[in-house]
Amino acid sequence: MSLVKMYIIDMLGYMIVALPFYIIGRMIYLKTKKKQVKPFHELTLALFVLYIFGLASQTLIPRWDIGIMGDTGKFYFDVYLFNNAANVNLIPFHTISQYFFTTNANVDNWGGVTLVNIAGNMFMFSPIGIFVPILWGRFQSLPKILLLGLGVTCFIEFVQLFIGRSTDIDDVILNSIGVVIGYGVYALLKIPYYKVAFR
Incomplete structure (x- = not known):
């Protein structure tokens, strides 16, 4: 947590x-x-x-850090565009399976890391499936909202290639699932609205 x-x-x-x-x-x-x-x-x-x-x-x-050095009192502002820990994965479900079926001795709370990465990647994109159909009527069908969500997550993963962040096809999969979950919430909320509005 x-x-x-x-x-x-x-x-x-x-x-x-x-x-x-x-x-x-x-x-x-x-x-x-x-x-x-x-x-x-x-x-x-x-x-x-x-x-x-x-x-x-x-x-x-990009990840950044700002502050004052304790020993010298010098102000610093660093932007990290390169990260040795960043990687690229183009094999579907490879990273997901690693979270579920392997452990990392260097990480104390591997279960928490798994939860954040799996659930977080899904639910961080769920608002797209909720807000977009409400705001713009042309995106009220599942195929359109899924295509939009897929485009957004692919764009993000592409940009991450150049800013020191990892790029992973599994993120695209989880993000897209999150968009669909969000659209499901929107659809469930829309049903009682129409029942009240048009009864």
Whole structure:
């Protein structure tokens, strides 16, 4: 759970920083375009945009570190574009099977690492399957939302080749499953909505 908490806190930091910039930008856009403000749509869009910032913080933004050296008092800001631990896996289910059927003596909580990587890779992409069909009607079918989710995760994995992060076909598989799970939640939520709206 400490790993999950660490990732959530890290994502929230980026989302909080992005919030005022989004609000200001959105207000300028609505005023300039003279768009009608729909509270539910605006709230949903804001949540989705903040989620995108949180997702990018864990997938597209290179790892970095900032601080002051304790011995010299010198300020430092380092961006890590190269990582010796990063790897590329193009064999489907290879990494997934390693998590389930092997152990790592160098990792104390291997079960927790497995949970974070398997469940985290799925549920981190579930909001795409929920928010996108709500915000944009043309993505209300499963094939379209799955294709979109597949495109997003493939783009992320491609970019990770150049920013010191690992690229893994199993991430694409798990991310896509997460999008489908999210769409399932959207579909379940839509049923009672239509029953109330059109009874």
